[in-house]
Amino acid sequence: MTPNIFSRIRGVDAPTNIEKSKDAVRIGILGAARIAPQSLIGPAAGLSDVSIVAVAARDIKRAQEYADQHKIPRAYGSYDELLSDADVEAIYNPLPNALHYEWTLKALQAGKHVLIEKPAVSNSDEARRIEEEMQKHPNLIVLENYHYQFHPALLRFRDIIHNGSIGRIKSVSAVIRLPNMFGLDDIRFNYELAGGINMDLGCYAISALRFITDMEPLSVTEAAPTIVKEDIDGEMNATLQFPDGITGNIHVSMIESWLNFYNFLPLFTVIGEEGEASISAFVLPHMYHTITVKYSNTGETKYEKIYEEGRSSYQYSLKAFASKIRGLPTNYWYPFAKSIGNAVSVDMVYEAANMKLRGKPSA
Numbered sequence: 001m002t003p004n005i006f007s008r009i010r011g012v013d014a015p016t017n018i019e020k021s022k023d024a025v026r027i028g029i030l031g032a033a034r035i036a037p038q039s040l041i042g043p044a045a046g047l048s049d050v051s052i053v054a055v056a057a058r059d060i061k062r063a064q065e066y067a068d069q070h071k072i073p074r075a076y077g078s079y080d081e082l083l084s085d086a087d088v089e090a091i092y093n094p095l096p097n098a099l100h101y102e103w104t105l106k107a108l109q110a111g112k113h114v115l116i117e118k119p120a121v122s123n124s125d126e127a128r129r130i131e132e133e134m135q136k137h138p139n140l141i142v143l144e145n146y147h148y149q150f151h152p153a154l155l156r157f158r159d160i161i162h163n164g165s166i167g168r169i170k171s172v173s174a175v176i177r178l179p180n181m182f183g184l185d186d187i188r189f190n191y192e193l194a195g196g197i198n199m200d201l202g203c204y205a206i207s208a209l210r211f212i213t214d215m216e217p218l219s220v221t222e223a224a225p226t227i228v229k230e231d232i233d234g235e236m237n238a239t240l241q242f243p244d245g246i247t248g249n250i251h252v253s254m255i256e257s258w259l260n261f262y263n264f265l266p267l268f269t270v271i272g273e274e275g276e277a278s279i280s281a282f283v284l285p286h287m288y289h290t291i292t293v294k295y296s297n298t299g300e301t302k303y304e305k306i307y308e309e310g311r312s313s314y315q316y317s318l319k320a321f322a323s324k325i326r327g328l329p330t331n332y333w334y335p336f337a338k339s340i341g342n343a344v345s346v347d348m349v350y351e352a353a354n355m356k357l358r359g360k361p362s363a
Contacts, residue, residue, distance in 0.1 A: 021048045025322040026089045027115070028054035028082045030103055032066035033094035035117065039145065040092050041070050043315035049322045056082035079103060083110040090115060090141075090325065096187050097194035098359065101126040104142065108133045113141045115321050119203045120144040120336075122194040122359025124343040131340060143321050144339040146207050150316035150332050153285040153306040154211070157268075157277065160293060161212055166272030172212055172242075173249040174205035176266040176283065179256045184229055188254065191231040194358035197252050198225075198236045198349055204283055205250035206240075206345045207338075208268050215242045216341050223352035228255060231356050238349045250349075286312040 027044070029036055032055060044050040052072050057063035060077030067075035076082045082091065083106060090113035093103055101121045107114045108130070120142075121127045134142060148154055161169065178201070187193045188200050196202075210216065217240040228234035235253035242248055256263065269278040275295040281288045291304040320330040350357050 018046060018048055020051050023326065024049050024051040025113075025325050026051050026053045026087055027092055028052075028056065028085060028088040028090075028112075029072075029092045029094070030056055030079050030082065030107075031095050032057040032062050035094050036092065037070065038312075039094065039117070039147070039314045040115075040318065043312060043318045046311065046315060047319055047322065049326070050318055054082055054085055054088055079106075083107060083112065089113060090321075093117065096190075097199055098122055098192065100194075101130065101359070104130055105133055108137055108140055108142070111137065111140070113321075113325050115143050115145055115318070117145050118207075119194075119199055119343065119346065120339045121343050122199075123357045124340065124347050126359055127336075127340040127343040131336060134336060141321065141324050142336045142339075143317070143324070143334060144336070144342075145314075145317055146204070146211075146334055147313040147317035148204075148283050148285055149207070149211050149334060150320055151285045151313035152308055152316075153279065153289050153291065154282065154313075155332055156304065156306050157279045157282075157291055158212060160277055160291070161270050161272070162214075165275065165293060166270065166277055166295070167274030169213060169244075169246050169270060169272055171247040171249070171271045172209050173251070173269050174208040174266070174282075175251045175268075176201040176205055177251065177253045177256045177260070177263050179258050179260075179264075180234070180254055182254075184232075184234075189229060189232050189234070191356075191358070196231075196233045196350075196355075196358065197254050198233055198346055198353075199358055201252035201254065202236050202238075202250060202349065203342060203346055205252050206349070207342050208282065209240060209242070209248040209250070210338070210341060210345065212268070212270055213242050213246055213248070215244075215246070217242050217248060217345055217348065220345075220348045220352035223349045225353045225355060226253070226255065233353070233355065236349065236353070238352065240345070240348075284313065286310065 054074040056076040063075035091107045093116040223238040225233035226235035234255035240248040268282040277293045293302045
């Protein structure tokens with residue numbers, strides 16, 4: 001029986017007494033991050049093959065409090081200490097955007113696998129440098145956590161598009177609009193920390209276009225930002241051109257009026273020559289979604305919801321990460337080459353908007 005929406009929002013990833021496998025992947029967390037209970041700790045609690053064994057913060061007191069709260073065995077007062085822990089096989093990197101590159105690189109150099117929150121890097125140069133480091137450590141895995149793509153609903157949506165149900169793809173669009181719930185002093189709007197809406201919701205929207213087309217954009221023909229402070233976009237509208245004449249559009253915002261609450265449900269739409277398909281709330285499909293397919297030749301409309309046992313998209317991506325580390329098969333994978341492509345696309349949007357790229361200039 002599929003859990004109801006309230007159960008899904010609370011999360012059903014975390015049985016209380018699950019026994020961990022002796023071969024469970026041992027993960028340490030960089031930073032006492034607010035997102036980790038949702039994105040890692042809860043999902044890991046429901047998996048026998050993942051164990052959270054350590055957390056590090058810049059303040060040992062904060063790290064210990066976090067460890068006690070989440071029943072994590074070890075706490076460290078620096079990130080370097082965690083990377084020196086031989087028992088830690090993989091690290092979870094949910095640090096501010098500008099620190100993703102530095103600590104992913106250091107983790108690889110310390111021989112650790114990396115699960116990294118999006119965006120993996122501040123710009124495409126950093127992505128290529130991580131790839132160079134990965135080539136020195138071919139047994140290590142790096143996964144940028146576009147967790148939504150691992151959920152059965154998104155995989156089903158992709159199958160609908162690619163089985164020819166709506167004909168050849170003509171256009172794709174991803175819309176994510178939210179009010180400013182954080183204030184302009186939040187790290188999301190800090191240039192030094194690689195902020196801007198295109199680095200936040202924008203990288204999700206761009207990844208969705210690439211996920212469904214399985215293509216890289218050739219160009220960005222239009223990019224219209226709304227600037228909320230120096231070098232920071234609070235809203236971005238962009239048009240991307242893909243091979244085969246496919247047009248992609250993103251509309252992302254975190255400065256919407258609260259009066260527009262009826263527009264806050266993300267929507268991913270694909271227009272084909274023989275119909276159209278869409279999935280609502282695509283970035284958190286375990287909480288809520290509807291797949292809608294309209295067939296132009298028959299006028300028929302079909303609806304689907306795929307929750308299975310209600311597990312979160314975060315748990316599906318974490319399961320795949322652990323399986324990949326152990327050399328086991330996965331239903332879906334997001335190789336780091338895809339992360340490079342997304343970083344290139346994000347850069348292209350900023351360049352088309354006549355805005356500075358995020359991160360430090362190339363050496």
